[in-house]
Amino acid sequence: MSDLENFRRETRAWLEANCPPEMRRPMTSESDTYWGGRNAKFSSEPQRVWFERMRDKGWTVPDWPKEYGGGGLAPAEHKVLREEMAAMGARSPLSSFGIWMLGPALLKYGNEAQKKEHLPKIAAGLIRWCQGYSEPNAGSDLASLQTRADSDGDDYIINGQKIWTSYANYADWIFCLVRTDPTAKKHDGISFILFDMASKGVSTKPILLISGYSPFCETFFDNVRVPKSHVVGQVNRGWDVAKYLLQHERAMISGTGERGIGRPLGQVAADSVGSDDSGRLDDAMLRSQVAAFDIDEAAFAAVAERAIDLAKAGQSHPAFSSAMKYYGTELNKRRHEILMSAGGIDALEWESERSRGGARPRAWLRTKANSIEGGTSEVMLGIVAKRILDLPGA
């Protein structure tokens, strides 16, 4: 038996023995996601047990080096772990922008002190991070950001405003793009800096969205003092870090949605629409929409798998995450349009217990942001046209 087959057998046995049955069911609400952080609370005992067992094995970040709190798994082992977790429907033990976005950027651009300081706390779910990128006048044109960091001895003094800062009101620290050289060209005067959200001068204000939820905030910086040692990478070269991190963010957003977990979409639709005498979804047009969706979804799962394997083989294009982000988010929007159509008038309730507080329409509305956040679909297509297809003048 090969080492990898051995690893698969051991992994499966360990997951069987350690993943509580409650943690193998599809998530149904926000509180099913554990985000960690200074003020974190577990929503259930199984959630705590599952998180702690995975943390102790380093499997909140299976592929990070062991010295930084990771599991030290090789890419092939990491794939096996993902497959085995997916096969039993195991939930992710820890959701974290630290894991998905900052971690990879620190591993590539951080100095040793920064890695030692921050990565283990991310892996252990001790610090919850948020992302300070967009500003009121810097959305798709992110590099035109205006938040300033003025030099003052060993510190910077930061002033400005960020927007669409996900969960800023719950976050402990922020990774933030600031302008350190206002005289340079717009991509050249930006630095990537880390600071504590408890610093004097930081305030947040949640934004109420069409879903009725407030996952995003406006974040204000009023003379916030941050040591210069908190800059990641070179001063004024923050755009490199920002772009690298965006690739990971896009890969993360492209995976939005509950691919292949739970009951097939067509059966969920049949629950509300009904079935005809031969047992088929009793709305031929909706059935064909679902089938077309399922074809594209299965194909997208294949390309996601292939993207990882290509990266492992050193054959991937760095801009391909933009292609994935575009397609994955448009697909997720389609899924929720189908769910709304299938639910009919039952999917229109906003507040009842019967509708779990309007979970379906709120989730549907939430997905509309998928093709905006982390770079709009139009920006993604522009990147593909320019960087992959090499089309002129893009």
Add this chain to the structure above:
Amino acid sequence: MALVLTEEQSMLRDSARGLISDKAPVSHLRSLRDSKDETGFSRDLWKAFAEMGFSGLLVPENFGGSGLGYVEAGVVMEEIGRTLMPSPFLSTAVLAASALARGGNEAQKSAHLPDIADGSLLAALAIDEGAKHRPLQTNLQAVRAGNGFKLNGAKALVVDGHTADLLIVAGRTGGAAGERNGLTLFLVDPKAKGVAIERTVMVDAHNAARIEFSNVEVNADGVLGEVDQGGALLEGVLNIGRGAVASEMVGLSEEVFGRTVTYLKERKQFGKLIGEFQALQHRAAQLYIDIEITRAAVLKALQTLDLDFDHAGAAVSVAKARAGTTATLAVQEGVQMHGGMGMTDQFDIGFFMKRARVCQELFGDSNYHADQLARMKSY
């Protein structure tokens, strides 16, 4: 298994590409069409294919082949798709070789597989009867007579049926149209009494035939697999064909797309390269993404056929459906973005459009396979 080609598979691709792009560029198809060639493909080239081992790619080693897998067959089909090379590869090396290898008894395998491997035997699979691919609706009657069967009925879209030395025919020995039970596959000599073959000149200048069977006698040893139980064998062979045609469509789509992107970088209007216009850039980017996703889905299907054949149906339907819609989009965008040039016969793009239309219909179009997937998922 990683969803990328192995080193050996990449080498196979390179050697297939070398041969095909050298000996059979699109102009090869064009000249066969223009000269109304009676064979419709080059027998010399098929000999070269055999010498390279391609004709015996799926033939087991003990019958003179190389015993490779469906991923490898797909690799060759993709290269065929790039230049639209007409060849018996699909009919003989993929479909017939698979049907014989999977369903044949020792005598049948020894009689035919070595000849397929060395390129001396051409074979064709006769399935479809109506306008659309509905294998379970097979209605060609096969009635027991003496030691064997008597066949009556007609088949359409028999790929390479006009040159076949051996026909593999789906007939009904029991059950009613629409039922899986009662299907049987037969090996039929095209020269047998009562077989009438009409070569059909197709829109894509590839080769197919309509075949009528009137009281055609087939011996009991002409039954491939088991009487009445041929449904599973047939479905398996069709899945292989679907994976192969999906690969051809990936190659075709990528080639059309490559030519189109090149044109966007050359053609000037309004004092600009037309590739500078965002309306075209975004459509080109969408098509690129579509092709990449389809490529992954097709490779997934072929790998699943190799690793878990009996459970490959869903992955195959996903691949064939995706490949059909992607190729349809690729050729339409190809013609549109080439403008008036795309409408001329002198330009190659039209050949790709015509071939894509035929590939859509072969072994079930995108709608057929979307419906199949819905049935597999019980909705």
